[in-house]
Amino acid sequence: xxxxxxxxxxxxxxxxxxxxxxxxxxxxxxxxxxxxxxxxxxxxxxxxxxxxxxxxxxxxxxxxxxxxxxxxxxxxxxxxxxxxxxxxxxxxxxxxxxxxxxxxxxxxxxxxxxxxxxxxxxxxxxxxxxxxxxxxxxxxxxxxxxxxxxxxxxxxxxxxxxxxxxxxxxxxxxxxxxxxxxxxxxxxxxxxxxxxxxxxx
Numbered sequence: 001x002x003x004x005x006x007x008x009x010x011x012x013x014x015x016x017x018x019x020x021x022x023x024x025x026x027x028x029x030x031x032x033x034x035x036x037x038x039x040x041x042x043x044x045x046x047x048x049x050x051x052x053x054x055x056x057x058x059x060x061x062x063x064x065x066x067x068x069x070x071x072x073x074x075x076x077x078x079x080x081x082x083x084x085x086x087x088x089x090x091x092x093x094x095x096x097x098x099x100x101x102x103x104x105x106x107x108x109x110x111x112x113x114x115x116x117x118x119x120x121x122x123x124x125x126x127x128x129x130x131x132x133x134x135x136x137x138x139x140x141x142x143x144x145x146x147x148x149x150x151x152x153x154x155x156x157x158x159x160x161x162x163x164x165x166x167x168x169x170x171x172x173x174x175x176x177x178x179x180x181x182x183x184x185x186x187x188x189x190x191x192x193x194x195x196x197x198x199x200x201x
Contacts, residue, residue, distance in 0.1 A: 004076055007076075007079075007080055008075070008079040008080060009079075009084060010079055010084050010085070010088040010091075011076050011078070011079045011087060012076070014071075014075070014088075015068065015071060015075065018056055018071075018117055021035075021056040021057055022056065022057050022058045022064045025058075026061075031057060032057060032115070034050075034053070035053040035054060035056060036054055036113045037050045037051060037053075037099060037102075037113060037114045037115060038112070038113050039103040039106040039107050039112055039114070040106070040108065040110040042103050043103055051096050051103075052095060054099070054115045054116070055095045055115075055116065055117040055119070055120055056117070057116070058116050063116055067118060067121055070121050070124075070125065071117070071121050074121075074124050074125050075087070075091075077128065078124055078127055078131070081131045082127065082186065083189075086190070089185070089189065090127060090185045090186065090189065091120050091123070091124065093181065094119060094122075094123030094178050094185060095117070095120035095123075095178075097119075097177060097178070097181040098118075098119025098120065098122070098123065098173075098174045098175075098181055099114065099119060100177070101173050101177050102114055102173050105173065114171045114174065116174075118174055119171075119175065119177065119181075121178070122175045122176075122179040123178045123179065123182025123185065124182060125152075125155075125179070125182070126152060126178075126180075126182035126183050126186075127182045127183070127185070128148070129148040130183065130193050130194070130196075130197050131193065131197075132148055132200075133147065133149040133200055133201070134147050134148065134149070134200055135147070136148070137151040138151075155179065156176060156179060156180075159172045159175045159176035160172075163176060
């Protein structure tokens with residue numbers, strides 16, 4: 001852990017904070033009421049802070065495990081590529097931006113809630129893809145790696161389709177717009193990344 005703190009301190013702090021807060025919420029359900037994002041309330045100016053705090057809690061162990069595993073694989077390397085404050089900015093801004101379409105879409109649905117760090121983690125993954133487009137990536141439990149840039153395209157297509165047709169209680173909009181936010185923010189923070197992206201082919 002000391003090694004991670006040395007070369008990726010921001011990613012390490014976010015990782016520990018998200019784990020700690022999620023575990024806290026598992027044992028104290030009042031945390032969900034205070035931290036969860038409800039677009040109906042936020043669109044009316046109530047609990048606007050939940051745009052951030054909702055990224056610190058997760059629905060259950062599976063939700064937490066898969067998000068943190070994805071974060072672990074990409075975030076620590078990305079901070080080295082992108083820079084410390086740049087990584088923090090990408091994570092926080094993409095967490096906010098990935099929720100804005102959800103807030104607009106469900107602003108009249110008082111029953112709808114959203115939680116988890118998936119939008120920001122999608123941003124991390126797609127920022128990583130810009131730096132390492134030819135790296136091998138695969139879906140968990142399927143041991144077939146494909147180039148990261150192809151994985152990214154398939155991921156976006158799936159999220160777009162799932163957002164329109166799925167009924168699985170997963171916020172696919174946050175995944176999609178988090179990924180797009182990650183690309184845009186990375187290009188803003190590192191103007192050379194697109195040149196490096198194409199040069200690696």
